Amino acid sequence: MDNTLQTVSELDNIEIARSVTCDYSQLHEHVVVNKNDLTIISQNIRSIYHNFDDFIINLSTLNFELDIIILTECRLSANKPIPQITNYHSYMTTRQLNQNDGVVVYVKSSIKHKVEEIQLDQASCLRLNILGCEVYCIYRSPSNSNIDRFTDSLSTHLNIQSSHINTIIAGDININIKVRETESSHDRKNRVSYLNMLSHFGILPGHTLPTREHNCLDHFMLNINKKKFSAFVAILHSTITDHHTTFLSLTKLKNIHTAKKTTTTLNYEQALKDLQEKNLSDLLFCDDPNLLISSFIGTLTYIINNNTITKKIPNSKRIIKPWITMGILRCIKNRNHLQKQSRNDPYNEILKITYTRYRNYCNNLIKKLKRKYERDLLAKSITNNKMLWKNIKNITYSNKIMNHNLELLNIKPSPYESINYINNYFSNIGKQLADQIHPTLNNSHIPDISPPNSFALIDTDENEVNDILNNLKSNSAPAGLA
The missing domain is CATH 1.10.287 (Helix Hairpins)
Known part of the structure; x- marks a missing residue:
């Protein structure tokens, strides 16, 4: 065991990437992002429905557009569409291992890529093939204390991958890879097992900086050709959750065409x-x-x-969402500054109370401004049904570009099983919804909804139909097809 620990310790000391810890606003001081660099950001968001706006505000402070955005512990719901980002394609895991589960990935639409959900034991994963890289976007719940099944299943997928391709493993893995003097034997065993398995494939830690309290739980594990690529990792302070944001930049990647702003x-x-x-x-x-x-x-x-x-347009003046004002950005900056002070002086109760109050005020202000913007947007389009429904779709994130039909064949291991699965879903969804509704109704308490007055439908004729068709708006067809 001592020899194994020494080997892992030596692997941790290999500089596979340059890494720093800083604020969002300080990132430009440590790295210059070129248009041909591949940039990835990963965040444990702890409910995409509650913390997405706060996360987007943090992104708006960066002076460049990210290529890949990875969100973990999204707490996905089958009844809610995920938020969308303009000029990005979105993907989400469909398998829910627990109520906190879920991985969502946003990829810039101008970059050619392929995304598929793979089955890992004790974890959710989306695998992204992009620009000669395989990116594994993973969330593993900390409730699974024994990681052997997880490492074995991940090893199986890595084993069938081409050895000539760059590999990136990103996300909230919940395995602490930072050596601590006070760690338990169980944590040490998990770290050694995880790092040994990855090192077998030449995959090494991009950083071991703390991402949650004193532990490194959010990883960028890399296997890259160091003669052709260089990597930079930054741990960005944030107040979105108790996990910091992790950022990765790979240089000298080609064929990324981004439109000038x-x-x-x-x-x-x-x-x-x-x-x-x-x-x-x-x-x-x-x-x-x-x-x-x-x-x-x-x-x-x-x-x-x-x-x-x-x-x-200067990137410093580019705002991702129209309701994000310069005042909100200043508010966010002050909130993050207070949080940093509070963390540096954890026993200062006055500072802690000040930060908590300002954080709550800032978060409520963000929600208030967003709601006001959405209400005003709907009020302006109330007389235009086409624009009204377009705004409703944007606000409710229901305007997502549908995936290609062929992707439905990959839901199950074989196309035959996938087709049967889809057919079974649509043939039974009506009965399932009815079964969910009927038990909640007691026939003895169903109100009488009979209309007070009867009505009748008058027969139509060709002239009436012809008049109606001739009076239809010629520009309404797109709305009907949307």
Whole structure:
């Protein structure tokens, strides 16, 4: 056992990645993210439905867009759609091991990728294939104290993976890989078993910095070609949950095409003034209509281009959500500063109470501003049904882009089992819903809902149908197909 511990200790000391601990606002001081770098952030969010907005606000303080966002312990519900992020595809695990379970992954839509859910014992996992990398996004509940089944199942999947591909294991694994003098023999055994299994595949810790209290439970385990790639890991202070945010950047990755964030403005008044001052009299004497049109279009194009200004939007001013104001960002910064002070001085009760009160005030303010924005958005579109439903879908996160139909064939181990599973679901869902509703109703207490007055439907004719069809709005078809 001593030799094994020494081996693991030596593996931990290998600098597979440069790592630091800092605030969100200080990340740019430690790393410069280029457009060809692969960036990943992972966060234990402890309910995606309650803490998602706070997490998004933290992301808005970064001066770049992330390629992959991993959220763990999402406490997913089959009856609730997951929140969406503009310009990102979202994926979620479907197997729930307990009420806290669930992994959600957001991938930038401009990057070619493939995501599948794999079956791990005692853990939920989405495997992402992207830019020559296999990224395992994992949440393992701490309720499973024996990790042997988890490590064995993960080893099975790693064993069939190509040895030439870069491997990243990310998420809240709940195995402490930071050596502590006071750790129990059970924790030491789990750490050794986990690290030994991964080292067999050349996968080493990207960091061993604390992510929850004094333990390193949120991992970035890496197997990369160090001659072609360099890795940087940052542990970012946050108050979203008691887990810090983990950030990874891999450099020298190619073929990531990101659109520039620019704004284009046209000075209409100056353009009109330039057009009025332009001498167009020569066009009146032109006999060739093609030449006349070409000259006139050329003149207009020159004036428009001459009065058009394209500016790149500074990332520091880019806000992901429209309801996030600069005041909220300052509030978040003050809240995080108080939290840092409180953690550095844990026995200062006055500081602790001050932080708690300010945190509650800040969180309530975020919720209040978001609700006000959503109410105003619905009020403005109340007279436009098409826009109203579009806003409702955005607010309720029900406008998710559906996955390709072929992915349904991967729900079960074989296409045949998947088709039977889907068929069984739709053939029984009606009866299941009815069974859930009927027991809650007692026939003796069902109110009398008979209408006070009877009514009748009058027969229609071709002329009435024809009038109705002719009066339909021609631009309503997209809403009906949505």
